[in-house]
Amino acid sequence: MKKATAIIAALGLLLSLAACAPAEHTRSFFAMDTYMELRAQAPEEVLARTEELIRSMESQLSVTLPGSDIYSLNETGSARVSDRTLALCRRALEICGETDGALDITVYPALRAWGFTTGSYRVPGPEELAALSPLVDYKSVALEGGTVTLPRGAMLDLGAVAKGAAGDAAAELLRQSGVKSGLVNLGGSVTCIGSKPDGSDWRVAVRDPVGQGYAAVLSVSDVSVVTSGGYERFFEEGGITYWHILDPKTLAPARSGLISVTVVGPDATRCDGLSTALFVMGAEKAAEFWRRSGDFEMLLITREGKIIITRALAERAEYRSGYGEELEVLSRD
Amino acid sequence: MTKTKAIIAVFAALLIISGLGALAVRSLPGGNVARVYVDGKQVREIPLDRDSETVIETAWGSNTITVTAGQLRVTEADCPDKVCIRTGILRGGVPIVCLPHRLTVTLGAGGDADAAVG
Structure with missing residues (x-):
């Protein structure tokens, strides 16, 4: 009888503990040209404030929205911007420098020439790209006081880091509001807060870049996961596929042998910028860059379907859809 | 006892x-599933690993969502602009949106994943 009482008491305790945790809420909305989903053990009001924060960032950072900091800058060549925009410009320029221009936030005029900004796709001729080439140089962006200045004709676009920055800001707000478990999914740029409510890792899937389903599932906690892929926005002409990730050196779609680059690390802004830069670099240079850096992990998928993954991440990865048969695990030494 | x-x-x-x-x-x-939202609320989850046809009828209108060989598209709609149909196949990162019907179809994580990237 004693035993039974003890068991009932224990189960009762478990149930009451479960009831103590705040209920999980989900909020989804459309912003920054993508579908976003917030999921957290927090009151709905906290998620509403997080959505507001992301929308206010969009209204400052958008390259296409009249009145945004970046829009005004591109219109006039010089603009006083908000502290947040300025800080993000500075961080983005650091990543441009660190990756030796594999990420370049001034590539926008070329992106426009290819029609990726409007959806009216076309293949610009070599002369046209050559004429745009002097405009693309992140080193020409001047930050002075609260003012950003560009050379005549140059344009700035923070699209390669904006979703990451929004993920960082959203996660920070949620953490400040006491959230211990949550998932910020900004159209495929995911920031995990803590682990799942049951204490296990979040399971973040990396989409199969060529087929349906997943290439891999990563079990992670308290990190951001960001993927850049050549299949997200693209068009075909004359049997050739052209995608939106341009090589800032050639101003043509980056053909580095990679089709999907996933970066995992504590900072979503950096993961976002690096995923684009490593895509442009290709597998070999990306591996060198990773060995020098030490503050992120990565999963690369080549055009042939081979997976190249860093050791610490390999321990957290399961492969799907036939991936992982051809596998290279990178280690630091 | x-x-x-x-x-x-x-x-x-x-x-x-x-x-x-x-x-x-x-x-x-x-694997992937598609999530259908109407007026911001999820109304349906459609698996992409089998062919299907789903009609979403709401106060704003009707959209027919078809899955063939793992690919999802809106095949019929009584909205004026037909942007949802012209968007074509649903891909990661780019949802199908029918503004007049307040309908959005987006790729979501299915199976044992909590979120999907790429």
Whole structure:
């Protein structure tokens, strides 16, 4: 009888503990040209404030929205911007420098020439790209006081880091509001807060870049996961596929042998910028860059379907859809 | 004594049932699903690993969503602009949106994943 009482008491305790945790809420909305989903053990009001924060960032950072900091800058060549925009410009320029221009936030005029900004796709001729080439140089962006200045004709676009920055800001707000478990999914740029409510890792899937389903599932906690892929926005002409990730050196779609680059690390802004830069670099240079850096992990998928993954991440990865048969695990030494 | 045993048996049975339930959920086929939202609320989840045709009827209008060979598209709609149909195949990162019907179709994580990137 004693035993039974003890068991009932224990189960009762478990149930009451479960009831103590705040209920999980989900909020989804459309912003920054993508579908976003917030999921957290927090009151709905906290998620509403997080959505507001992301929308206010969009209204400052958008390259296409009249009145945004970046829009005004591109219109006039010089603009006083908000502290947040300025800080993000500075961080983005650091990543441009660190990756030796594999990420370049001034590539926008070329992106426009290819029609990726409007959806009216076309293949610009070599002369046209050559004429745009002097405009693309992140080193020409001047930050002075609260003012950003560009050379005549140059344009700035923070699209390669904006979703990451929004993920960082959203996660920070949620953490400040006491959230211990949550998932910020900004159209495929995911920031995990803590682990799942049951204490296990979040399971973040990396989409199969060529087929349906997943290439891999990563079990992670308290990190951001960001993927850049050549299949997200693209068009075909004359049997050739052209995608939106341009090589800032050639101003043509980056053909580095990679089709999907996933970066995992504590900072979503950096993961976002690096995923684009490593895509442009290709597998070999990306591996060198990773060995020098030490503050992120990565999963690369080549055009042939081979997976190249860093050791610490390999321990957290399961492969799907036939991936992982051809596998290279990178280690630091 | 028999009462004790009965109570333990009931709890043991509950534990086994919930365990089996969790296993059943975990062993769902991994892969993408499409999520259909109307006016910001999820109304349907459509698996992409089998062919299907789903008609979403709301106060704003009707959209027919078709899955063929793993590819989803809106095939019929009584909206004025037909942007949802012209968007074509649903791909990661780019949802299908029918503004007049407040309808959005987006790729979501299915199976045992909490989120999907790429």
